[in-house]
Amino acid sequence: MAQKVMGALEVYFSRSLGFTLIALGILTVLLTGSVPLSSRLSEGATTSAEDPKAPYALPTLTITAMFHAIYAFYGYAMWTKTGVMSFSLGTLGSGFLAMVALWCILFASSNGRISRKTGADKRTSGFPFKNAEADKRKGK
Template sequence: MATKYTRLGIRLRIMTAIAWKTRDQTRTNAVRRMFPQRNKDRTRLNLLESPLWTARSAINMDVYYFYSYGTAAWLATQAAPLIASPTMIVALLSPEVREASTLEVYFSRTLGFTLITLGILTVLLTGSVPLSSRLSEGATTSAADPKAPYALPTLTITAIFHAAYAFYGYTMWTKTGVISFGLGTLGSGFLATVAMWCILFASSDGRISRKTGADKRTSGYPFKNSVSEKRKGR
């Protein structure tokens, strides 16, 4: 008899636990239906706190800082001989060996100083070097980040600069056959590629989704959006 009542008590406890769990789940679903944006924000927060997402963000920012300092180093490398020895630059790029004129020396050193200034501004405007002791943490490419409000515009402008530099260097290389133009094309082309990668993947307003890897500009009209349907589980 005691065993019978014991089994009955266990069953009642199990049924009560199931009932409470069902009620809690019903309330949770009701709250999610009433506040869908809160649910999305919570899911997004959990995703941002995941180790995989943190690792990806760290890789993105490492590439971003590499591009910022790489641009400054590349521009300084080009500026050094322009300032130190304009005659050597004329001898390397001119068909005949001759002394540099006064105008060529002026333009050469002015271009060198301009490249150094551009490199320093790139590092500062991208937030790679904090301008205040209060902003000791690294900057991001988010438009709302107070540490680097001009990070993404600077990244875009310097990417266009490197692309134009590489294109012009390639045209001069094919026209004259001077190896210096070819080296300039390789360096600027590489940095332009890295900048494009940062714009697409490392920025918060990038065109490529970090979660799915799909283009954010895809839509379902007039063609079928298979990426969106796959994500929704249809």
């Protein structure tokens, strides 16, 4: 099978996409507050209103999660169409990053439902099982 030589336009678009992905990665790391931009901001970013990095953390993470989810879907579509194994690896990588970002959006924000006193999740209920031990302590 003869190998097709890439044209100048294809090389340009491939390199542009690579540079775009590198820039997107750097912006994601900087805007989520993972890297402090000055020496006085030594802690990571939170989503609390008092944090000066807070306005950018959650929107950046949301856009990044959508990007990786779309990229994983596109990689999967190309993998099923062509059967090239590289697309499956890209699908797994982007899918993993999308899941991590989704987990951070849902559970790692300051607005989470974790009790500061006990560390338990406040959203839990007894359905369909009854928590007899907790009912004894509450006097029910």
